[in-house]
Amino acid sequence: MIATGALILDTFREAFARRIFWGFFGCCTALLLFLLFILRIDVVAGALATVSIFGNTLPTTNVQNLVQQTQSVIAMILYFAGLGLSVFASAGLVSAMFEQGRIELLLSKPVSRVHLLLGRYTGNLLVVAANIVYLVAGSWIIFGVKTSVWGGGFLVSSLCTIFMFAVLLSVIVLVGVLWDSAAVAIMVTFAIMIVTPILAQKTTLERLLSSEWSRNVARLLYYVLPKTSDISVIIRRLILDQPVDSWMPVWSTAIFGGAALALGVWKFQRRSF
Amino acid sequence: MSDYAIETDGLTKVFRSRWSKRELKAVDDISLRVPRGSTYGLLGPNGAGKTTFVKMLLSCAHPTSGTARVFGDDTRHAGARQPIGYLPENHRFPTYMTGWGMLDFYGALSGLDANARRTRIPEMLELVGLEERAYHLRLGKYSKGMLQRVGLAQALLHRPKLLVLDEPSDGVDPVGRKHIRDVLHGLEREGVTIFLNSHLLAEVELFCREVAIIQKGKLALTGTVEELTQGSGYRLEATSAPERLQTELRAKARAASSNNGTIQLLYATREEANQAVDLLRSNGCEIESLGRTKSTLEEVFMKTVGAEG
Numbered sequence: 346m347i348a349t350g351a352l353i354l355d356t357f358r359e360a361f362a363r364r365i366f367w368g369f370f371g372c373c374t375a376l377l378l379f380l381l382f383i384l385r386i387d388v389v390a391g392a393l394a395t396v397s398i399f400g401n402t403l404p405t406t407n408v409q410n411l412v413q414q415t416q417s418v419i420a421m422i423l424y425f426a427g428l429g430l431s432v433f434a435s436a437g438l439v440s441a442m443f444e445q446g447r448i449e450l451l452l453s454k455p456v457s458r459v460h461l462l463l464g465r466y467t468g469n470l471l472v473v474a475a476n477i478v479y480l481v482a483g484s485w486i487i488f489g490v491k492t493s494v495w496g497g498g499f500l501v502s503s504l505c506t507i508f509m510f511a512v513l514l515s516v517i518v519l520v521g522v523l524w525d526s527a528a529v530a531i532m533v534t535f536a537i538m539i540v541t542p543i544l545a546q547k548t549t550l551e552r553l554l555s556s557e558w559s560r561n562v563a564r565l566l567y568y569v570l571p572k573t574s575d576i577s578v579i580i581r582r583l584i585l586d587q588p589v590d591s592w593m594p595v596w597s598t599a600i601f602g603g604a605a606l607a608l609g610v611w612k613f614q615r616r617s618f
Numbered sequence: 619m620s621d622y623a624i625e626t627d628g629l630t631k632v633f634r635s636r637w638s639k640r641e642l643k644a645v646d647d648i649s650l651r652v653p654r655g656s657t658y659g660l661l662g663p664n665g666a667g668k669t670t671f672v673k674m675l676l677s678c679a680h681p682t683s684g685t686a687r688v689f690g691d692d693t694r695h696a697g698a699r700q701p702i703g704y705l706p707e708n709h710r711f712p713t714y715m716t717g718w719g720m721l722d723f724y725g726a727l728s729g730l731d732a733n734a735r736r737t738r739i740p741e742m743l744e745l746v747g748l749e750e751r752a753y754h755l756r757l758g759k760y761s762k763g764m765l766q767r768v769g770l771a772q773a774l775l776h777r778p779k780l781l782v783l784d785e786p787s788d789g790v791d792p793v794g795r796k797h798i799r800d801v802l803h804g805l806e807r808e809g810v811t812i813f814l815n816s817h818l819l820a821e822v823e824l825f826c827r828e829v830a831i832i833q834k835g836k837l838a839l840t841g842t843v844e845e846l847t848q849g850s851g852y853r854l855e856a857t858s859a860p861e862r863l864q865t866e867l868r869a870k871a872r873a874a875s876s877n878n879g880t881i882q883l884l885y886a887t888r889e890e891a892n893q894a895v896d897l898l899r900s901n902g903c904e905i906e907s908l909g910r911t912k913s914t915l916e917e918v919f920m921k922t923v924g925a926e927g
Contacts (some may be wrong), residue, residue: 347730347731348727348729350726351722351723351726351727352727354723355712355723356711358714358715358719359712359714361714362712363714364679383909415770443712444710445708446708446709446710447708447709447710447711447712448678448705448707449673449676449678449725450704450707450709450711450724450772451702452676452677452678452701453676453677453699453704453782454699454724454727454728455696455698455699455700455707455727455728455729456727457695457696460696460840468818595697602726615680617631617673617677617678617680618673618678
């Protein structure tokens with residue numbers, strides 16, 4: 346327990362020192378300040394009176410709809426841009442652990458390799474999760490106070506984003522253990538983030554692919570790789586209080602993440618430094 | 619309970635190229651016993667396999683074959699590394715940490731709770747001679763010597779029973795080296811086993827009681843420093859020896875020289891040396907000195923490495 350705490354705390358210290366944490370925190374705070382001061386929502390007797398940004402009045406329907414739509418925009422920004430930034434920032438945190446002269450000292454301590462790697466993984470996940478929770482909970486409170494709409498879908502969406510980051514972080518860990526390179530880890534993770542939304546367009550993709558063989562490969566890749574695009578749809582549906590058609594994207598993505606992390610841990614245990 | 623702090627049996631490490639079938643045997647079948655409480659030096663030229671050996675001992679590198687045990691336990695098990703304090707060569711302590719913060723982190727990894735760390739950290743920093751103003755300075759601002767000192771403090775923090783030091787005085791000035799040596803002597807008196815990997819032969823000779831020399835991955839020589847540096851001859855120095863006697867003495871000596879009426883003679887055996895003393899005394903000559911010749915560890919090392927190489 347002492348070692349786990351130390352590993353997590355060390356990851357936070359490194360994130361602070363590399364300005365990663367403060368960079369995220371600054372972006373989140375700027376967005377919260379925007380929601381707090383720039384987006385003006387006037388609700389009179391439970392009905393929406395006016396909505397304005399930078400003093401310009403926007404066409405509106407009802408409070409519930411406005412809040413959910415705005416929350417889904419924030420969630421999508423957080424999901425795609427936030428995840429991209431988090432991957433970029435986290436790759437260095439993982440590979441830094443494998444630097445010569447640093448890893449030997451860590452491995453000489455009475456802590457198992459699994460413990461070391463998972464401690465670093467957890468620390469890294471918490472650095473990003475802390476900022477996601479800060480932004481989502483902060484904006485949820487701001488919307489709630491301004492409009493009295495307290496739907497829980499937006500809060501649940503933050504868990505989905507953290508979950509997706511946990512899966513991508515598993516890829517970063519695996520690539521980091523295999524090649525010690527932050528750059529390669531970023532490239533592989535970004536490739537997954539770019540390719541999987543394309544694979545998610547199954548109908549269009551199958552029309553474009555000429556052979557049955559290539560269609561099978563595309564189908565296989567779709568089911569094996571994490572489903573970033575499908576999970577973003579789930580997030581939107583959760584925020585808009587719409588039913589989720591299938592949870593398959595979540596559990597299949599979880600299996601991928603678990604497998605990548607397990608492979609990373611197995612490789613780390615076998616590796617000589 | 620094992621009598622040895624370190625035991626390796628047939629420890630071997632072969633590095634294989636990922637793409638070709640080329641192999642490099644970095645450590646070749648090394649079986650070594652380091653007694654508890656000893657001060658043991660590991661010597662060898664660059665690329666001899668010393669660091670790979672140490673890494674296997676600490677389970678940083680996995681042996682291709684053979685085993686490494688510390689106090690009887692296989693070091694692949696995390697718990698077996700509890701009694702080890704380690705200072706690696708070319709360490710890269712995170713520069714964002716302060717000296718205190720670094721010790722706090724590695725102390726926690728070594729299983730010390732917060733209270734123990736709070737007590738031990740200032741003790742250790744004081745022991746290694748780090749000034750108090752440096753405690754909360756970032757490691758990025760430390761000089762090489764300061765990093766070595768704080769690194770040593772890190773290795774000592776959890777009261778290890780075995781200290782593995784890789785070039786501990788690298789970058790440290792002579793005063794600092796003496797200080798580190800004194801600290802290590804203090805630990806030796808407390809019964810801590812010290813395993814020193816150093817290029818500085820004079821330092822090893824001054825500090826270690828036993829040494830092992832590795833050459834091309836193989837164990838080339840082991841023994842106590844005293845045994846290894848003990849010469850096989852006797853040096854005799856006398857004055858007022860007449861020319862005729864000098865010629866007679868030179869005939870039996872392995873080497874001889876004279877200067878300002880003093881003759882220096884080197885004999886291979888004690889018997890020959892005693893005969894020369896008798897002869898000199900019977901001729902009324904004065905014996906200035908008589909003693910066994912000693913080689914330096916450097917001479918032993920060069921002879922071993924040269925012979926093997």
